[in-house]
Amino acid sequence: MESDSSPPLHRSRVRVFPINPLQIHQLPSIHTLIFLFFFIANISTTTSISKHSQALYAKHCNHMVPASTPTEVYAANGQSFQLTNGYFTGGDRILGQNPQSASNSPMSFSFYPRFIYNTDADGVIKLEGSLSFQKVYTFLGDRRSNQFRQIRRD
Numbered sequence: 001m002e003s004d005s006s007p008p009l010h011r012s013r014v015r016v017f018p019i020n021p022l023q024i025h026q027l028p029s030i031h032t033l034i035f036l037f038f039f040i041a042n043i044s045t046t047t048s049i050s051k052h053s054q055a056l057y058a059k060h061c062n063h064m065v066p067a068s069t070p071t072e073v074y075a076a077n078g079q080s081f082q083l084t085n086g087y088f089t090g091g092d093r094i095l096g097q098n099p100q101s102a103s104n105s106p107m108s109f110s111f112y113p114r115f116i117y118n119t120d121a122d123g124v125i126k127l128e129g130s131l132s133f134q135k136v137y138t139f140l141g142d143r144r145s146n147q148f149r150q151i152r153r154d
């Protein structure tokens with residue numbers, strides 16, 4: 001006679017954890033919120049600056065190079081139209097410097113293009129990029145003794 005026996009049942013442990021709704025739908029981090037804030041603020045600022053710069057161009061530059069409408073855009077690659085380590089004096093009213101202290105102090109500038117546009121005007125292109133200004137500093141000292149002093153010309 002055969003007995004109908006099944007294998008013995010083994011007990012297993014099952015852990016049950018409560019579900020936290022915040023783990024299922026994570027809220028955005030503070031870094032994400034800060035990024036979104038500045039991204040949206042930059043879009044609105046860029047739009048208002050663009051309109052303002054068009055008005056300034058029409059007022060101050062239109063007689064030299066007539067305003068034109070961009071037709072094609074290219075990403076600036078390489079060093080086309082890039083200017084680094086340019087130096088100038090003046091520009092006190094534009095840069096908000098004290099004319100008496102800054103008149104003999106050279107400034108440096110750099111321009112890094114992002115986009116180059118063809119325009120509807122023959123022989124005219126539009127450059128979009130970042131322009132930065134910096135004060136020029138002079139260092140005095142002895143190289144051998146590693147004692148240097150930074151002099152800012154104001």
